[in-house]
Amino acid sequence: MSDSSPTTHLLRPLWKGLPIILVCLGLSLAAAWQYLRYATPMYESTAKIKLADSNEGAMNTTLIKNSDAFSLVNRASAEVELMRSPLLLARALDSLNFDVSTYRVGKLRSSEMYATSPFLANMTLHNPQWADQNFDLVIDEAGLVTVTAPSDEVVTGKLGDSLHLAGADMRISANLALLKKRPDVPLAGHYRLVRHDRGRLIEAIGRQLDVSSTDPDVPVLRISYQNPVAQKAAELVNALTKVYLEDYMATKYKVVNATSASIAEQLKTVRKTLAHSEDSVEDYRDRKRIVNIKQETETDLHKIAELKIQRANIQMSLAAVNDLYSYMTSGRDKALTLAPNFQAFNDMLSTDIVKRIKDLQAEKHDLLLRFTPEDSHVKAVDMKLADLNNYLLESVRNTRNTLTIRYRDIDRSISQSQGAFKGLPTREKDLAILERDFQLNEKLYTFLREKETEAEIAKATPITYHRIIAAGLVPIEPKSPNRGLVLLISGFLGLVLGTVLAYLIAGVRATPGNAYGVQKETDTTLAASIPHLGDEPGGQLAFFKQLVTRLALKGLLAPGTKLVINAFTDREGQAFFFERLRDALLMQGLKLRALVLTDDLSPNPDAQPDELLLIQNVPLAHDSYSLAVMTGAQANLVVIDGRSTPTARLAELDLLIAEYQLPNVQLCLNRAGYDPGFGRLLARRVRRWIRRAPRRAAPEADGLTLPAGLDLQA
Structure with missing residues (x-):
């Protein structure tokens, strides 16, 4: 993962604030331990x-439930409230x-x-x-x-x-x-x-x-x-x-005894009412001569239906006979030419008579071929035909009379049978009312007898079927406070508080840190990023030799250039950068004049055409004279420190550049990406403190140092 990645930048405050997080964690765990030590445990x-x-x-416990019209549906909820009641607690x-x-x-x-x-x-x-x-x-x-x-x-x-x-x-x-x-x-x-x-x-x-x-x-x-x-x-x-179990038993048998006594009293009344209902049904059946109304009604209806069918058949036969009689009566003189319809009058005798009539008619036709109509043979045949026609007509009339009489008898029988249905709905209603009262009384009597038996059984069994399936045991470990949970939550809150404090402190003391942090805060060009070079002079000089080459390629070291090294404060490595850059330029053989400004009285010359003028400016936070020096320069390098320069300084620098039109300002990030951590910083400070006394006794020159205002040409 790159050091300039956003994730690394976000996680830097956690690493830098690790001591704060550990302190908060320790304090929270200590507070939780003290709380657990003096808190009252609950078992x-x-x-x-x-x-x-x-x-x-x-x-069967439904004895009370069935007898009580207001029994609760949710029995468990009722038992919960009973268990919590002040009565049982007392x-x-x-x-x-x-x-x-x-x-x-x-x-x-x-x-x-x-x-x-x-x-x-x-x-x-x-x-x-x-x-x-x-x-x-x-x-x-x-x-x-x-x-x-x-x-x-x-x-x-x-x-x-x-x-x-x-x-x-x-x-x-x-x-x-x-x-x-x-x-x-x-x-x-x-x-x-x-x-x-x-x-x-x-x-x-x-x-x-x-x-x-x-x-x-x-x-x-x-x-x-x-x-x-x-x-x-x-x-x-x-x-x-x-x-609870004792109260249940007492309540149960109190209710059972009261219910048993009440059932006994109710049975006496219901027994009398049931006997009266039985007598009422019996007396009504005797008076109305009722055996089975439904069966009797079905029989009568079936009989009436059969009579109606017979009446309809007779009515059709009678109509046919009447038509035949009228037909034959109207054609008495034309017997030889009429052809009556015998469909409704077709017994064997009638058929034989009709056959004989037809034979006589045929015989008559044969005789007329030989005799005249006045002949005795023809008249004898006519007389026979007349007798047969009269006999047949009388037979039809007698048949009609017989059918008429049968029709009237059947109609009279139907009327008599239908008379049996008069008052039937009233009888059915009255009998249904009596039987319903009887059935209700019988059901009530049966129910009370069953409950009386159950009550007697309940009184004879002095036990409860509630069961204690788990007795209360003396607890060993407290329910609260939960030591593990309290310590875990306290540790978590300590970590959260420490993390918040670390980010708050990092926000208050925000520094660029690396090139990514610089480029995120300002639009000013970053000319160089200088890592932590340690205390070895050789390594420092080697890096600045490479830096000189990069600056030269950027056109910042051309002859006649006035290059000003700037910084906001003395703690950002301005002097270190100036001295190491000066040494590297001298080793490159460039014609160089180096100048250190200490106050507004220090000389501020311009660069000669054949030389590079390197100036260490007055810190920007100390004197506004430094802005005048920057205005007269061809190039300005502002040294910022990745660990000590506040991020707000970068926005302040942008405002200064825009307000005073400072020429060619670029940044140099000192100690880029350097984050030693609390332990390394503490060890470094201890080593410096140990070395401080010998250094004060025998100071040694580090590189080429010049007094304020001294020029150096090469």
């Missing part, structure tokens, strides 16, 4: 309860010794002892204002007890004596069981007692108590409690789960 204990399934056990506290807290007073903090207290304290408050107030307790080696009340009232006594204060009575006795078990625990010491108000104690516990459902579809409650004393956390969750 968390957790218990879990599996709620009873509605279909589990001998008692019952749990009745079995715990949480009302009086004992603390051992230390130099920096006080710690609660609870079960590890070497003494037992029984307190009765008469002044409610003393609740949650501190009672100072001191026990000496001789067993003398001194108690200081919140009102600064002092009372003394011995262990086991009753102590009477204006607003409280107490008795302090040694915890012999603990002292026998742990003889290393001292009894004498400085302690603090607090008698808690029950209401405020319940509120404080509720804030530290967390009751939740592990999953909406899984009826499991998770009960967690945090307390500075690990044993108190475990005892509270266990006592709360125990009280």
Whole structure:
């Protein structure tokens, strides 16, 4: 990665500000360590309860659910609120010794002892204002007890004596069981007692108590409690789960007993109502002679449909016979020429008569071929035809009369059958009402009988199907503060703060650093970048020989040129650059005149046509005379330092060039890309400090130095 890349430029403040980052990191970790050392740890204990399934056990728990029209849908949420209720918390506290807290007073903090207290304290408050107030307790080696009340009232006594204060009575006795078990625990010491108000104690516990459902579809409650004393956390969750199960059992059997009694009373009433409904249905069926209305109605409808079909057939036959009768009556005298339609009158007798008539007609035609119409043979045939026609007509008339009578009988039967449907909707409605009342009463009676049986079974099974699947254990490690997390966050914040400070300091003390930083801040041409050349004179001179060649190629070292070396301050390497450039020019054999200006009284000549005039100007920040020197020069080199020149100086230089029209100004970056780091700088300063005394005793000349105002020609 190039040293002039933007990434390197952005990361330079981190490397340069590494000491600041490390200091911030160390301070933040030290502060976190002190916080962890004196912070009060909070221990968390957790218990879990599996709620009873509605279909589990001998008692079907839907007994109450089905009987209660206002039962909750989300049972787990209701149980969570019940578990957090002050009622159960108060019952749990009745079995715990949480009302009086004992603390051992230390130099920096006080710690609660609870079960590890070497003494037992029984307190009765008469002044409610003393609740949650501190009672100072001191026990000496001789067993003398001194108690200081919140009102600064002092009372003394011995262990086991009753102590009477204006607003409280107490008795302090040694915890012999603990002292026998742990003889290393001292009894004498400085302690603090607090008698808690029950209401405020319940509120404080509720804030530290967390009751939740592990999953909406899984009826499991998770009960967690945090307390500075690990044993108190475990005892509270266990006592709360125990009280919850006892309350559930008591409530269940109270409701079961009440439900059983209520069901028994309801059964008496429902039994009477059901018997009355049965009698009403029976009496109505007897009065209306109803066996099965639906079946009877279907039978009547089927009978009427068949009669209507018979009536329709007879009606069609009757119409055909009437037409035949009318036809034959109107053509009585034309029997030989008529051809009646016998489609509706086609029995065997009629067919035979018609056949005989046709035979006689044929016979008559044969006789007329031989005899006249007045002949006896022809008349005999006519008489036979007349008899047959009369007989056939009378038969048709009798058939018509018979069909008419049958039609009337069937129509009368249909009317009688349809009369059975009068009042049928009313009968069906009344019977449906009676049967519906009977069915409702029967269902209610059956339901109550089932619930009575369930209630009897529930009363006979004194167990609960709620189960404690995880009891609260005494925690070993505190829940908070999390040492690893606190140290990690503190270290991270220290790194962030150190990084921010490093960039802020880098922004306040911003320097170009390298050629990229210079070109980013100014439009002035960069003539040369001089790296850190160390303390070896040979290496320095070799670099400046190459620099002279590059400057010559740029036209800055032509004869007759007045080249002015400028700088803002004395610390930017102006003298170093001037001396090394002068030495390199002399070694090149150029005709050179070098001049060092110290103030406005120093001579400022112009360059001769055959010489190169090299001038070390007065620093720009010291005297405005330096601007006049720069104005009269043919070329100006401004030396800036990559580590000490503020970046704002480059913008200031641009303003000076634009305002005073300074000719041919170019930059020379000293110590380009030099970033030794804090360790190397410290080592360098130590070496310089060690070498300073010998150098002061025996100074040596470094290169060719000239006094102020002295010319040197070569």
